[in-house]
Amino acid sequence: MPNLEKIKEMVFETDNEACFIERERILQRLECEFKNYDKTDKYALIFSRLLSEVSTPIEDCDYFAGRVKEALPDPGMNAPNWLLFSTGHMSFNYSEILNCGLKGMLEKIKKANTDGETAVFAQNADIVVSAVRDFAKRYSATARKKGFDRMADVLERVPYEPAYDFYSALQSVWLIHMIASCYVGSRDYAFGRFDSYMLPFYLKSLKNGMTEDEATELLAGFLIKTNEICGRSTHNYKQKPVLCQASKQYVNIGGEEPNAFSKTVLKAAMKANMAQPEINVILKPDADNEFTDAVFEAMSVLTDKLHIYNYDIIFNALTNKGIDEPTAKDFTFSACCAFDLNYHSYRLEYYVPVPQLFLKALKKQNYASLDELVNAVKEEIRADIQRDVDEKENSFENKEFARQAFVFDGLFLTDSSYECRFACDGRAKYTVYNAFCPGVATIGDSLMVLDKLVFKEKRLEYGEFIKILENNFAGNEELRQEILSFTKFGNDTEVDKYTTFAGNIFLDAADGVSLKENRYLIGGFYSLERDNSWSGEVGATPDGRLSGEPFSENQSPTYGADRNGITALLKSVAKLPFYRTATGGLNLTFSGSVSAKILKALILSYFEMGGLHVGISVVNREMLEDAMVNPDKYKSLTVRLYGFSEYFISLPKWQQIAVINRTMYEC
Amino acid sequence: MQGNIFNIQRFCVNDGPGIRTTVFFKGCPLSCTWCHNPESQSFEPxxxxxxxxxxxxxxxxxxxxxxxxxxxxxxxxxxxGKTVDSDYVISEVLKDKIFYDSSDGGMTLSGGEPLSQPEFTLELLKKAKEYKIHTALETCGFANTEVMRKAAELTDLFLFDYKETDPILHKKFTGQDNILILDNLNLLNVLGKKVILRCPIIPGFNDRDDHFLGISKTANCFECIEHIEIEPYHSLGAEKYEALGRKHPNIAVPEAAAVEGWLEKLRSLTEKEVKRA
Structure with missing residues (x-):
């Protein structure tokens, strides 16, 4: 009998050092076998052999077929094997998979095949699609043997043929997602606009007698399964030796028109209530009230497992960048806080070392005014992003083996696959560069202090202050303490303007980068874990931060700087120029539960003021400190990290401390 | 117009409906033995x-x-404690107007005792009303009746403290008896104001059956009382007593089961809703 609790338990029982053992053993063998094989169907043949040889396990408690058997790597085994791999971080055209089946998609690919490179793509596609069809049929046979007739019937058809109801659609999505993540791919394949492409199948099944409760349970079973392939432990900090290492799962709902199914996703997510998938709600601030209420109700229960983006801000930012309206409307998220133009874009990311570049510019010469300094910083950042873009453009010419001719993911980015090529060659319909700015508040506060002490009050000469920074404030502790006591970004005061300024400096620099046609570069305020991992390479900053100390995280003020409460914080952060960005996130920590009504008021007001995104954690300091000492008591405790939810006890100590050090708002 | 306050706190969600900004007045006419905010008692900084x-x-x-x-x-x-202009206070309160509007929140005056600075209180209430901000007033009820009447005209919701039923014990615990306080509660009832009755329950002082009966009788007889909130004693003020160089009253914090028992008892005595603050 399918059983939600049981499949959940199995997730917590997985071994954090295990790999996908069958894959590893098979590929190890095939690596030798294909050593001297250099024909263009090599990728597809290896893929086909792999899928034909792995077992097709189904547990009694499973709602859907598609599991990966794990075990510790054999001695000397170097898992994962990179014979088959890809880059991940993309959203497939699931609508096409469900409505045409792989069969229909293959026909379109074959039609586009003319010669040369396109022939290679089409030939590989043919072999790969057959392999997936046969793989599903083997799963069907296992299901039949177990007496799971409904599952067996479905797997005889999908994903090769179109899905025909709610259950077959979910099964189809799962098999493709699992193969991409665990067999051939990488981490962070996202489910795109899930509520949009699933709606017709949901409605059809409802019409044929499926109840809402049945739909919710099935979907909860599907959502829990995403936790099986995160490539990361649920307890001590270990990343599994698998392709989808540290993968997150992203289910996007809402957008321009939330539908009848969007609310079912929320209900199922509450029923599943696990760290994955991230429920990304793309919320139009004036969306229908019933949907909005359901979102905040779900947020008050799911806390860190659901987060919300402001649809209007992102849509406007994208159209202002020149992206056409229908495509801009369809944006979605894969990877933490980074956007895709659904399956139309091929995305590249760059974390710009903004704090380092800022200090480099600062120390270059003695500036006579803040404006002079700011121009130097801007140029430093622009040149750095330009260098990164140029490097990536050059790399399009040097594709690695797997991608040169064909890769499994390539089938599902249909703008290019229907032209018989993979989108990673720079010829995607949209090649999008995401440029992330870590440490924006640290830069803003630093500009404020420089302006005050050096340019306005003239208490210190410019060179004198730089010397103090170079000496890490040694012998100037009283000055540092005074600087630390200044009101900083995050308190809804006029000094916030410096962080707005810092944000605009970054975005101006990004706008100054020259791009080829059909390229889009969009900036955002996002640090991921760079606020800590880069701290060692960032010397003392004018805001009183010592060399090596963490700088500000994501869009938040520096640690402990926000002293006027959460409404003041939101008003401050809303002053960042989000209207020019489409990525990044703001995480808020509450020390006690917050009602749906209060969350709704806070977040909708924030969006009204121009806010981009909110994710929350509900935890308190005592609980987290206890969890560090007694992890066994807190197996299911999750917190929001930079752009995703994570089991607290799975984090390394430095990250646990960073979470504890965040400002916690009382409610 | 100037007054003495010791804090303006934004994002208060337990001092009336929605998201609120609470202004804490300095100085109180009572001197409750168990006071949670000892820094609010003296009128001096x-x-x-x-x-x-x-x-x-x-x-x-x-x-x-x-x-x-x-x-x-x-x-x-x-x-x-500092002396501030009413314009300054209102400008601080207005900062979160967007959040009051989206949550049906507003401004709460608390303390200390706002009605001990009647002109300043009335001025703040009047200004808030001019900006269409919902107003709540937390009071111990020990105030000039005429002041209470004027405040009532400008206040949407009263958070009215009810500390002790027995007038003699009231005087013993707080320094004043409760006759004037009950008169003022009666006045709010006559004026048809909305009132939440807030009852601190302090082990060894007022956790007695006759006091619970008194709370329920009051709630039952005054139509103006929307619901009752129980505020069990907590020791969060201990650090502040020490920081002021004063001796902490050293009262035992009640167990969760005891608090549940109080709530149950009260619920059996009144039809009105009884919540834990």
């Missing part, structure tokens, strides 16, 4: 000194209570 945080830097050696803007870098010393 005071220095709070947190000895553990002091590094002995000496920056505060000439500090007096009149240096309200002094900042100790280590957070060891702070001045509690």
């Amino acid at each position: 005071e220095i709070l000194f947190y000895r553990d945080k002091c590094t002995g830097c000496g920056r505060c050696k000439n500090l007096t209570v009149n240096n309200a803007d002094f900042i100790c870098f280590n957070g060891a010393k702070e001045i509690c």
Whole structure:
């Protein structure tokens, strides 16, 4: 009998050092076998052999077929094997998979095949699609043997043929997602606009007698399964030796028109209530009230497992960048806080070392005014992003083996696959560069202090202050303490303007980068874990931060700087120029539960003021400190990290401390 | 118009409906033995000194209570209480107007006792009303009846403290009897104001059956009372007693089961909703 609790338990029982053992053993063998094989169907043949040889396990408690058997790597085994791999971080055209089946998609690919490179793509596609069809049929046979007739019937058809109801659609999505993540791919394949492409199948099944409760349970079973392939432990900090290492799962709902199914996703997510998938709600601030209420109700229960983006801000930012309206409307998220133009874009990311570049510019010469300094910083950042873009453009010419001719993911980015090529060659319909700015508040506060002490009050000469920074404030502790006591970004005061300024400096620099046609570069305020991992390479900053100390995280003020409460914080952060960005996130920590009504008021007001995104954690300091000492008591405790939810006890100590050090708002 | 306050706190969600900004007045006519906010009792500014945080830097050696803007870098010393303009208070309150509008929240005056500074209180209420901000007033009820009547005209919701039923014990615990307080509650009832009855329950002082009966009788007889909130004793004020150089009353914090028992008891005595604050 399918059983939600049981499949959940199995997730917590997985071994954090295990790999996908069958894959590893098979590929190890095939690596030798294909050593001297250099024909263009090599990728597809290896893929086909792999899928034909792995077992097709189904547990009694499973709602859907598609599991990966794990075990510790054999001695000397170097898992994962990179014979088959890809880059991940993309959203497939699931609508096409469900409505045409792989069969229909293959026909379109074959039609586009003319010669040369396109022939290679089409030939590989043919072999790969057959392999997936046969793989599903083997799963069907296992299901039949177990007496799971409904599952067996479905797997005889999908994903090769179109899905025909709610259950077959979910099964189809799962098999493709699992193969991409665990067999051939990488981490962070996202489910795109899930509520949009699933709606017709949901409605059809409802019409044929499926109840809402049945739909919710099935979907909860599907959502829990995403936790099986995160490539990361649920307890001590270990990343599994698998392709989808540290993968997150992203289910996007809402957008321009939330539908009848969007609310079912929320209900199922509450029923599943696990760290994955991230429920990304793309919320139009004036969306229908019933949907909005359901979102905040779900947020008050799911806390860190659901987060919300402001649809209007992102849509406007994208159209202002020149992206056409229908495509801009369809944006979605894969990877933490980074956007895709659904399956139309091929995305590249760059974390710009903004704090380092800022200090480099600062120390270059003695500036006579803040404006002079700011121009130097801007140029430093622009040149750095330009260098990164140029490097990536050059790399399009040097594709690695797997991608040169064909890769499994390539089938599902249909703008290019229907032209018989993979989108990673720079010829995607949209090649999008995401440029992330870590440490924006640290830069803003630093500009404020420089302006005050050096340019306005003239208490210190410019060179004198730089010397103090170079000496890490040694012998100037009283000055540092005074600087630390200044009101900083995050308190809804006029000094916030410096962080707005810092944000605009970054975005101006990004706008100054020259791009080829059909390229889009969009900036955002996002640090991921760079606020800590880069701290060692960032010397003392004018805001009183010592060399090596963490700088500000994501869009938040520096640690402990926000002293006027959460409404003041939101008003401050809303002053960042989000209207020019489409990525990044703001995480808020509450020390006690917050009602749906209060969350709704806070977040909708924030969006009204121009806010981009909110994710929350509900935890308190005592609980987290206890969890560090007694992890066994807190197996299911999750917190929001930079752009995703994570089991607290799975984090390394430095990250646990960073979470504890965040400002916690009382409610 | 000027008044004495010791804090303006944004994002308060337990001092009336929605998201609110609470203005804490300095000075109270009562002196409850168990007071949770000892720094609110005196009408004069005071220095709070947190000895553990002091590094002995000496920056505060000439500090007096009149240096309200002094900042100790280590957070060891702070001045509690300053004289401010009503315009300043309202400008602070207005900062969160967007959140009041989206949550049906507003401004709460608390303390200390706002009605001990009647003109300042009335001025703030009047200004808030001019900006269409919902107003709540937390009061111990010990105030001139005419002042209460004027405040009632400008107040949407009263958070009315009810500390002790027995007038003699009331005087013993708080320094004043409850006759004037009950008169004022009666007045709010006559005026048809909305009232939430807030009852601190302090083990060994008022956790008695006759007091619970008194609470329920009051709630039952005054139509104006929307619901009852129980505020079980907590020891969060202990650090502040020490920082003021005063002795903490040393009262035992009630167990969760005891609090549940109080709630149950009250619920059996009144039809009105009984919540835990």
